[in-house]
Amino acid sequence: MRRICVAAIIANLQFASTAVAQQVTSVSGFHTTPDPFNGAPGADSSFNSLAGGAGRVKVSLVCTQDSNLGLLGMFLGSVETVIGFTITLSGVSVGRLSVGPTHNKTPDIADPFGGPDQPGIETNTAGFSKVPLRYSFDQDPVQGMTVPYVDNHNVGFSVPIKLAKSSGTLLVGFGTNGGNAAVRINLHDPAIASVIHSCNAPQGEARKQQDQQQQRPVSRSDIFTSAGHFSVGKGPGGIALGDFDHDGKLDVVTTNAGSNSMSILLGQGNGRFGSQKEYPTGGFPDAVAIADLDGDGKLDVVISNYFGPSISVFMGNGDGTFEPQRNVVASTGTTQVIIADLNKDGHPDLISTSRPNNNVTVLIGRGDGGFENPKYFRVGNGPVLEAAGDLNSDGFPDIVVANEAENTVSVLLDPGNGTLTPQVKLSVGDGPIEPVVADFNHDGKMDIAVINDRSNNVSVLLGGGDGTFAPQVLYSVGSNPKGITSADTNGDGFQDLVITNQNDNTVAVLYGKGDGAFQRAKFFPTSSQPVQPAAADLNGDHKADIIIPSSGSGVIDVLLSR
Numbered sequence: 001m002r003r004i005c006v007a008a009i010i011a012n013l014q015f016a017s018t019a020v021a022q023q024v025t026s027v028s029g030f031h032t033t034p035d036p037f038n039g040a041p042g043a044d045s046s047f048n049s050l051a052g053g054a055g056r057v058k059v060s061l062v063c064t065q066d067s068n069l070g071l072l073g074m075f076l077g078s079v080e081t082v083i084g085f086t087i088t089l090s091g092v093s094v095g096r097l098s099v100g101p102t103h104n105k106t107p108d109i110a111d112p113f114g115g116p117d118q119p120g121i122e123t124n125t126a127g128f129s130k131v132p133l134r135y136s137f138d139q140d141p142v143q144g145m146t147v148p149y150v151d152n153h154n155v156g157f158s159v160p161i162k163l164a165k166s167s168g169t170l171l172v173g174f175g176t177n178g179g180n181a182a183v184r185i186n187l188h189d190p191a192i193a194s195v196i197h198s199c200n201a202p203q204g205e206a207r208k209q210q211d212q213q214q215q216r217p218v219s220r221s222d223i224f225t226s227a228g229h230f231s232v233g234k235g236p237g238g239i240a241l242g243d244f245d246h247d248g249k250l251d252v253v254t255t256n257a258g259s260n261s262m263s264i265l266l267g268q269g270n271g272r273f274g275s276q277k278e279y280p281t282g283g284f285p286d287a288v289a290i291a292d293l294d295g296d297g298k299l300d301v302v303i304s305n306y307f308g309p310s311i312s313v314f315m316g317n318g319d320g321t322f323e324p325q326r327n328v329v330a331s332t333g334t335t336q337v338i339i340a341d342l343n344k345d346g347h348p349d350l351i352s353t354s355r356p357n358n359n360v361t362v363l364i365g366r367g368d369g370g371f372e373n374p375k376y377f378r379v380g381n382g383p384v385l386e387a388a389g390d391l392n393s394d395g396f397p398d399i400v401v402a403n404e405a406e407n408t409v410s411v412l413l414d415p416g417n418g419t420l421t422p423q424v425k426l427s428v429g430d431g432p433i434e435p436v437v438a439d440f441n442h443d444g445k446m447d448i449a450v451i452n453d454r455s456n457n458v459s460v461l462l463g464g465g466d467g468t469f470a471p472q473v474l475y476s477v478g479s480n481p482k483g484i485t486s487a488d489t490n491g492d493g494f495q496d497l498v499i500t501n502q503n504d505n506t507v508a509v510l511y512g513k514g515d516g517a518f519q520r521a522k523f524f525p526t527s528s529q530p531v532q533p534a535a536a537d538l539n540g541d542h543k544a545d546i547i548i549p550s551s552g553s554g555v556i557d558v559l560l561s562r
Helices: 190-199 203-215
Strands: 004-010 013-016 043-046 055-063 069-077 082-089 092-094 098-101 133-136 154-163 169-176 179-186 224-231 236-242 251-256 261-265 277-280 285-291 300-305 311-314 326-328 334-340 349-354 359-363 375-378 383-389 398-403 408-412 424-427 432-438 447-452 457-461 473-476 481-487 496-501 506-510 522-525 534-536 545-550 555-561
Touching (some): 236 555, 251 285, 398 447, 432 481, 481 534, 506 545
Parallel strands (some): 004 043
Antiparallel strands (some): 082 169, 251 261, 285 300, 300 311, 311 326, 359 375, 481 496, 506 522, 545 555
């Protein structure tokens, strides 16, 4: 079984998982709800240092409709505890800052970066200030602030930024009476790189797209065109996307079970890729995940091997090449590995699935590329693939595992201390093999979708935000579905489901309606025996494209959304 990983940002860590990843290319979709970042990429972390859990912080990097980069941030908690914050940026300039407690404020969603320059902020002739940028407040709310959120107990800020280069780290620090907390945004992270790439589109094209959007309420496309087929190793399955060489273009890594290798293909920024470079792995490599494991600003690759060693780790050099594999022991028969920061220490942790042992293995990261001794947690019979997402709204990434042998998914909540709670099982279709976690109905609560390879359908379970879920709703797909991801493929702002069907040699796209329901599947042809799909904006048109390894052909297919 195969797994795609596209990075998202949770807490102080950029980690790989399409279960939570979403690209936001317009801030116009934010709403004045209890959390304006619903469905947006960002960091959402608990302030553990504050007495009584006084609050949490979330930060997003976004691209506006006029192709400007910006930071949106929100402190959720009592404004009395906030004494200020510091934005420390490397290789970045910042523009007008809007910040303040949101008492009796009216949000200006159309211009979230508006508002007057704040006192004490030094600006140059271009209107962008030097860094680091600092702003503190301990008085009444400053008049004239523009914040994307209305509430009596929260603080928001927005600031446009310019990147000197598409590399480095943005560090947003919050200082409070109870302590400090920080959120890092790694510009090498694939989801972030995709947003940056989208914003680097020519201004003329951006203006053309904006004019088109003004002529019709929603700009969308239900058509895909092929950008070609690109050779990889034998029997490809797992796939991940990231900027491995720091050029602002998404690259691809695949696992190749037939040749016991991984393939690296560097992206050209137009939906096409260069020739592969292969690296040997363990026996029968399956899933792949990417993250910066040692904090050096370079993406590393983690691969699960069914026949051992359990996990292969490849440290990135930052130029598109990798060091030889290091072996990490987890559990025998490893079918998947994903990455999340379970204990909120800012270091990537590994979570793998073992089918023979009916368990998941947790390896807590040390931040230097190494890991602590494994911990094991029981799941259902015949676990295959897993996904991560905050299912109970506590700021910690929880785990969902598909149990093929008993037609259930296991939900294991993360208490934030590097362990998982005992599983709770949910009934799904016949032969579940892979889940994905996303917000399908825009209520700010994570939902689950899982493909069932024997009943040829997908189960959708809407979340209650407290770790519970509504009964499944089934949607038909093709024959023998083998992979799933979610993304907005047609530019309407709603999450769609992308599912490969191995017996049909097709990919099914179920367009989301935005209320948790989906349209009937539309099918597009692929090469022989498609497995795990990936979805990301490969050519800067603000729409998610589809990348599919085909195990019977030894290629990846690229379908561009039009």
